[in-house]
Amino acid sequence: METTRYVVGYDGTTSAQNALKMATAMARAFEAELEIVLVLREDNPYQRVYPPVGDISPVLEAQARVWLEEALAVVEGAAGDAADGAVTARTHLWRSHSVVTGLLEAIDQLGAAMIAISAGSGKGRLSVGSVADALLHSSSVPVALAPRNYRPQVPPDRIYAAVGTRPGAQQVIREAHEVADRTGLPLEVISFLTDDDGARDAAVVESVREHVGKTVRDVTETDTEVNVASGASLKKAVATVDWQPGGVLLIGSSRLAQGRQLFLGTTAARLLRHLPVPMVVVPRPGATETGSAGLLGG
Known part of the structure; x- marks a missing residue:
């Protein structure tokens, strides 16, 4: 190998x-x-x-x-x-x-x-x-x-995947699922909602949960936890997540990224400021790529 x-x-x-x-x-x-x-x-x-x-x-x-x-x-x-x-x-x-x-x-x-x-x-x-x-x-x-002043107290013990409702979420979920599957670590897929996104509307929150859940099921049949983290601001939404000390968050690149290249989106850039765990930004796949070739190599 x-x-x-x-x-x-x-x-x-x-x-x-x-x-x-x-x-x-x-x-x-x-x-x-x-x-x-x-x-x-x-x-x-x-x-x-x-x-x-x-x-x-x-x-x-x-x-x-x-x-x-x-x-x-x-x-x-x-x-x-x-x-x-x-x-x-x-x-x-x-x-x-x-x-x-x-x-x-x-x-x-x-x-x-x-x-x-x-x-x-x-x-x-x-x-x-x-x-x-x-x-x-x-x-x-x-x-x-x-993160600044990061001191890993335990080895990675949980994989988080941050996704939205726009196209492109499948690649991040696929990447995160492969890492979780090959390492045996639990996977939690999270979508962040603020008041600007309708976080105070229960129907909106449930709609996002259903959409993300369907996207997860399109990628894997493995039972996966789906969480909609909502708050008045992104900082407050992040604070509602039960972050594990050994957690690692995967997030995708902006749709502006070229094939198999990174481009940090605005939401990811804002999210960076509030996370207590490492963030891994994943490139968009190339036009002919369907699988994952990320953290675990080819």
């Missing part, structure tokens, strides 16, 4: 360490290996630096290698807390003209099934930084985002 690999974008920061711990927990649960990538930006020979500082690349490279050694220690420490053994991890010092380009190159050349990164350091649990934002609009594989 082909090895499943997850790329982890790493830069030595605390938030990157949290993303690495998240990726380690997911790799253990989903039987994957980690490729920890630190991108060093290459100098542009046509760009003048003022004031002149000389060649500092040896200093940067030495520091980068220290951070990568620390990353392996983070993986070893996170895996050491589990009873089911270590996670295989390798480090890569990648050179590219930008961090985003380097990570996209690593995904392609290492054959990764997913990339894990820290979301950022702004307001909210999951605030998208510039690198995360670029990947969320260009990656060809799922992007896993760790």
Whole structure:
């Protein structure tokens, strides 16, 4: 069976360490290996630096290698807390003209099934930084985002799938069902409703529940929990969900995404700010694709 690999974008920061711990927990649960990538930006020979500082690349490279050694220690420490053994991890010092380009190159050349990164350091649990934002609009594989200050206390023990009533929900449900089926984890499909969507109207809530339930049944015959989380705002709707400490939420890309590529939709972007669990954004399938080729590899 082909090895499943997850790329982890790493830069030595605390938030990157949290993303690495998240990726380690997911790799253990989903039987994957980690490729920890630190991108060093290459100098542009046509760009003048003022004031002149000389060649500092040896200093940067030495520091980068220290951070990568620390990353392996983070993986070893996170895996050491589990009873089911270590996670295989390798480090890569990648050179590219930008961090985003380097990570996209690593995904392609290492054959990764997913990339894990820290979301950022702004307001909210999951605030998208510039690198995360670029990947969320260009990656060809799922992007896993760790909430700010995320500390995985238990391995993944529940899969959530966030869907709406528009076309495209089947792909996310299919992806989530495959993960749940192959790992034995329970699956809960959630649709979020706010007052703007008619959350105070019981008939609207029931209509959404029936629609999502039918979509689930079109994908799988497995008995699956369906939940409509409603509230005055998206933040309050999210707060009504009984999030498990080991939960992982899957959500699809916007309909604006090209085939087998990500494009973060407005609802997903807003949802990011309020989630207490990792979010995995799944690309739209290609025009000829009918199955899943996501977190668990091909």
